[in-house]
Amino acid sequence: MNSSSYLLHSTCPSCGAEIGIHSATAVTAVCGYCHSVLLINQNKLVQSGRHSAVLNDLSPLQIGTTGVWQGKPFTLIGRMQVNYDAGSWNEWHALMHDGSSAWLSEANDRFVFTRLQPAPPDLRALPEFSNLKIGNTFFKYKERRYAVADIRDIQRGQYAAEGELPIPLPQSETARVADCRNGASFITLDYSDGEAQPQVFAGKGIALKSLRLQNTRTPEQIRTRAGHVKGSAKRGKCPNCGGEIRWVSGVADYVVCQYCRSQLDMGEETAQLHATSEMRQHQERHLTIKIGSRARIGNESWWVLGAMVLYEVPVNKVMHDVPLYIQVAEHEETEAETLGWTEYLLYSPKKGFLWLLELENNQWALASTLDDWPTLNRPLEPIDFRKDEIPFLYDYAAHVLYAVGAFYWQVAPGDSMYYVDYGCEQRKLSTTLTQNEQSWSVVSSIPASLVAAWFKDNKNISIKAKPLSADKAVKIVHEHQRLKAKDFTIGNIRKWRLQAFIKPDIDVRTVEFWMVLFIILNLPIFIFIGGLDDNDFGITSLIFHFITYGLLVKIPYWTWGIFEYTDSAKKYNPYLAALIVIIFTWCNYAIYISDKEAGTSTDSHYYGGSGGRWHK
Structure with a gap:
């Protein structure tokens, strides 16, 4: 001005x-x-x-x-x-x-x-x-x-x-x-x-x-005033135990030492001891993803800032007066407090924050906090644009067992949260409540292969899954990031459920998928003939199976008019694989019908009569 x-x-x-x-x-x-x-x-x-x-x-x-x-x-x-x-x-x-x-x-x-x-x-x-x-x-x-x-x-x-x-x-x-x-x-x-x-x-x-902001602070202005750029990685020593701590300056104000569990205030360049909890008691719990790791999602780099380990507790330990319209099932006092999960906080200077949830049995999910809340009929009852109630899934509560790394709010062991989830297992509209705060998030279930793709270049992280292809990984993340509260309509929820039922997470660019499909399509022929017998058809069919498998393993793909061969799933051509399966399935059925008709005219004692296997 x-x-x-x-x-x-x-x-x-x-x-x-x-x-x-x-x-x-x-x-x-x-x-x-x-x-x-x-x-x-x-x-x-x-x-x-x-x-x-x-x-x-x-x-x-x-x-x-x-x-x-x-x-x-x-x-x-x-x-x-x-x-x-x-x-x-x-x-x-x-x-x-x-x-x-x-x-x-x-x-x-x-x-x-x-x-x-x-x-x-x-x-x-x-x-x-x-x-x-x-x-x-x-x-x-x-x-x-x-x-x-x-x-x-x-x-x-x-x-x-x-x-x-x-x-x-x-x-x-x-x-x-x-x-x-x-x-x-x-x-x-x-x-x-x-x-x-x-x-x-x-x-x-x-x-x-x-x-459409103009005249915002430049990185150089931030360096001049604060000494470092927003989003830059920082290292230091914990003033309590001397262990190395890492955080992202200007993004996270609180850090929990991964060695002694001390809570540190990072507001002024130097870590100041905020409070000390029990030393090292929960240190043995191994995190699948290390603090400070980088995930590559499309063209963006995301840093793993922090991780919270939570365990489920009975709802009445956190929420003493759950609304009647939410408490659809009785929560027992003796419920086991063993079910747990880990929440990783990821940060990108361009994209902001993203939560990665590690559940039991190598199941994973993504969660993003919403700027716009869903339309509410009651404080914990979201509705869609037709004013229909969004289907309720379940409610549960959790305590923080411990937390390591950096966060944009103060977190401590023993913190309690109450959750209510709506929608379906594939896409959830979830609200989180504490004593003084409520927030809404969207949660998307993702395959372990997606997480493996993010961290495939990090040798210290091992995810039990084959990394997903880069294009499919980016597509899944973009679908999640575009998800808003208004998308949770009755119609969309039904669509998501149907997609999960008829379109499971199967990679059509693998030999195994097409070979299993070929066997299933040809299974009726084996049932009809009872496997190998005294005719030649069973042997012919078996030979076709070997030929089909060989072609599917070394499948050609067309490039500049020349057939080449590859074992790479990235270059695997599912359309050509489908053509091979169709051709050899048709050949199997054609030979079977031909043999069957020939057998009817020459060996009627086998196919015909009351003693035969089939009646015309």
């Missing part, structure tokens, strides 16, 4: 630095040099006696970033940063082209654009903060009902700011904020001014690429 766009041009009363004010609604400004918090009073800058400096983070956003939201241009002119024990988030002040204000919230790699709404005529329609409960609260606001997605009751928060804000910087260390969602709609209830009269900010979750 240039100086011609300033509404107020003045100097900082504290240090004398030049300050320009862009927004007519700004009431607070922070000097970019001495970090003094200044009040704007009658076109003058007045010292407030406070100082504020935001923490060095690695956000791609900055003061002066421009973009377009809902067809309207905007410019980021200020930021308020809230830091508390469990993490932090940014509230960016966006000046719209018409001079109005909006907020772009940034937390855990999720972004939400909202505007302050007029106070509703009946404030009693909004729940009080003390009555909010994850998984249960469901209230109406402007003809739409909302479920609570996140509750933050911060007692020792710290507020920092830069640029221009349309509000005073809060004096109090306390904050009471609740995020609520239903479908693509999003509202934030801010109870800072009183529990019974929250301010309402409404908008929707967005992906940064949809905002």
Whole structure:
């Protein structure tokens, strides 16, 4: 932005630095040099006696970033940063082209654009903060009902700011904020001014690429300010046991040492000991995929940042009041706590985060957190566009046994989660609940051969499956990444179930597939003749089987008019294999019919009569 766009041009009363004010609604400004918090009073800058400096983070956003939201241009002119024990988030002040204000919230790699709404005529329609409960609260606001997605009751928060804000910087260390969602709609209830009269900010979750951003921070600017590029791999020593720890800077704030299980805060370049849990007790559990490994998915590299090992526990140990419409089966107190799984957090600087789930018996799945929630009929009851309930699968609960590596939120052994899954086994719409947060994800079952393809270049990782071909691997991942909550309709779920039934995961580019198919197609002939007998047909058929197998093993493929031979599955031609199977199956049946007709005319005592095997 240039100086011609300033509404107020003045100097900082504290240090004398030049300050320009862009927004007519700004009431607070922070000097970019001495970090003094200044009040704007009658076109003058007045010292407030406070100082504020935001923490060095690695956000791609900055003061002066421009973009377009809902067809309207905007410019980021200020930021308020809230830091508390469990993490932090940014509230960016966006000046719209018409001079109005909006907020772009940034937390855990999720972004939400909202505007302050007029106070509703009946404030009693909004729940009080003390009555909010994850998984249960469901209230109406402007003809739409909302479920609570996140509750933050911060007692020792710290507020920092830069640029221009349309509000005073809060004096109090306390904050009471609740995020609520239903479908693509999003509202934030801010109870800072009183529990019974929250301010309402409404908008929707967005992906940064949809905002057509300009003037974002470059890698060089990030290096200059923070010392490293977002997404760069870092190494260090655990301050508790001295073991090597790895994390991705600017992405994960918390790391769990894989040796001593110490929880480390990586917010400021150097690992600081946050808490120490029991030493090495669960270290013997072997992870299939090592922290720091790289997966190659298409043309993108993904880093394995962290891994959580979870074990299932009875639901009533985590959720004491499961809604009746969810608790379809009784959960026993004595349920064995042995079923477990591992969740790997993968990160790509261009694509963001992806969860890889390792289940029992070499079963795998992919999971992605949704920006847009499903449309809800109740807090835990999604419906499709026809308002039909999405089929319920099951609910279950889990505790974190241990976690290693880095995460974008604070995770610790003993953390509890409650899950409810909908859809079908192949594609699930899943919600995860903790005491203060709820999220929705899409989950896709994937073959072990896909995981083997991702890590085939890593000699330290062994997946018990033959790597899938590169094109098919990319296709499966793209199908998952395109999956949204709105895709979970009754019709699509039926289609996914049918596809799994009639199209199992069979590779048609293998000799085994076509040989089994050839045997199945020719099986009736062997049944008819009872195998090898005194005629010559059984021997002829057996010879055809050997010839067919030989051709399928060394199958030719056509290239530039020349037949070549290959054993490579990548070059295997299934169309030519199908042609070979059809030709030799036809030959078998033709010879059998010919022999049968000849036998009828010359050896009628064998085929005909009551003593024969077959009647004409």
